[in-house]
Amino acid sequence: MHRIYYFSGTGNSYYLAKQFAKNFQKAELLSIAHLDRCEDVILDADVTGIFFPVYCGGVPPTVHKFLKRITLPEGGQKGRFLYAVCTSSGVPGAALPIVEDILAERSIDVKACFHIRMPSNYYPLSGALPEKQIKQIFQRAERALRIAAIMVKKRKKTHPLRVFPIDTFVKFVAGRAIATLANSDKAFRINEKCSSCEMCARICPASNITLDKENHPSWNHHCEQCMACLQWCPEGAIQYGKIDPARKKYHHPEVKAEELARPSED
């Protein structure tokens, strides 16, 4: 059995996980954001993959906590292949070494690590890239994904490059930057276009959004800044700080919000 866990704000990592799964018979896709956060994650599949985006050169807090919950089944890791795939806009920092180190604390060996460049979703820094550039990035990503699939099928090992003490320093900086994300949601606000559709609350992978009586969102300061609420809002009603609301939004064009959202409670 092949099990693939994914975490994704704007669909890049989810899209690659979904495409990757097509290379394998009976690969099961599971959203890290929708798992029971109190339960251990038992590494009992023959092959397990973890797809996630790079945040500030590190891993998103939900992914960090997920990695800490991974445990080995009776009999240990023998014969089980674990790999990680991170997506970033080009600077993966220490994300893959962080994954390896968290799991190594419990003697869990990440056999193969891959980085795939995807378009940036980091709205506070820049809007969506021009379509032509996005297309080129997707073409390269598809090639990188094919190579990764071949390597996983052959159970080939590959590890991220580590240059001591640079990676130790990058890990430290990433940790500090990620710690500031929780309160970054103070910059979110909505305008009059909000149609009370609830999508922002349903798609938030950190369950950080509650809705008031009018079904307008409020942010509760345990944000991971994944940008899902802002990028998926169907009305473009969510704004960030003083950024021009005309800045072009981005989410993966072949993913639908419903694929990432929690089911509606109605």
Ligand SMILES: Cc1cc2nc3c(=O)[nH]c(=O)nc-3n(C[C@H](O)[C@H](O)[C@H](O)COP(=O)(O)O)c2cc1C
């Ligand atoms: C909070 C945040 C921090 C990010 N930090 C980095 C980074 O350090 N390096 C990088 O190359 N891309 C960075 N990105 C871009 C994402 O890693 C990239 O767009 C990713 O593919 C998004 O995946 P998703 O659509 O699955 O959420 C960051 C994005 C966010 C939201």
Ligand code: SF4
């Ligand atoms: S997704 Fe947008 S339109 Fe829907 S409730 Fe949230 S802010 Fe309002």
Ligand code: SF4
């Ligand atoms: S509040 Fe918005 S940016 Fe923050 S974690 Fe939730 S969806 Fe992502």
